[in-house]
Amino acid sequence: MVRNVLILCLKIFFTRIIDVSLGTFRTIVLVKGKNVLAGCIGFFEVLVWFVIVREALNTDYMGLWIAIFYSFGFACGTIIGAYLTSYFISFPISLQIITTNNNLAFILRKKGYGVSSVKIEGKEGWKNMLILETVEKRYKEIMRLIKAVDKDAFVVVNETKYIHNGFLIRK
Numbered sequence: 264m265v266r267n268v269l270i271l272c273l274k275i276f277f278t279r280i281i282d283v284s285l286g287t288f289r290t291i292v293l294v295k296g297k298n299v300l301a302g303c304i305g306f307f308e309v310l311v312w313f314v315i316v317r318e319a320l321n322t323d324y325m326g327l328w329i330a331i332f333y334s335f336g337f338a339c340g341t342i343i344g345a346y347l348t349s350y351f352i353s354f355p356i357s358l359q360i361i362t363t364n365n366n367l368a369f370i371l372r373k374k375g376y377g378v379s380s381v382k383i384e385g386k387e388g389w390k391n392m393l394i395l396e397t398v399e400k401r402y403k404e405i406m407r408l409i410k411a412v413d414k415d416a417f418v419v420v421n422e423t424k425y426i427h428n429g430f431l432i433r434k
Contacts, residue, residue, distance in 0.1 A: 272332035278315040283340025355423040364413040
């Protein structure tokens with residue numbers, strides 16, 4: 264009996280990881296406007312969920328262990344789903360960099376980034392605001408570069424839903 268409960272708990276745990284990972288992936292893809300892909304993922308998500316929930320609820324071994332493994336599978340699935348999404352899909356981001364360093368735009372352009380520059384007036388006088396579009400996977404690289412040139416630069420990062428025309432490094 265203990266062996267049967269352990270096998271059921273492990274089956275529930277790993278199936279919940281698959282089901283919730285698909286759900287997390289589906290939600291992020293849906294928010295990004297990929298509706299057909301989200302619908303396809305949703306089909307498999309619910310199919311997996313239905314199979315495991317049916318088995319979990321129809322067992323004679325109703326108990327705390329089943330609930331714990333079910334919940335732990337949910338938590339792990341959320342983490343794994345978020346990781347898989349960031350690995351497989353790279354979303355565009357927009358950076359607004361406020362700097363007093365006049366060389367930062369030149370250095371970013373030299374590295375291949377398309378940078379627009381605007382003179383702005385702030386609390387402490389005139390500064391440059393650099394606007395640049397890239398993909399999420401390049402964020403750390405860009406931030407290292409910015410910090411190396413101007414450790415005091417003020418950086419605002421936003422997710423970008425749509426981009427039309429312009430210059431964008433996607434690697």
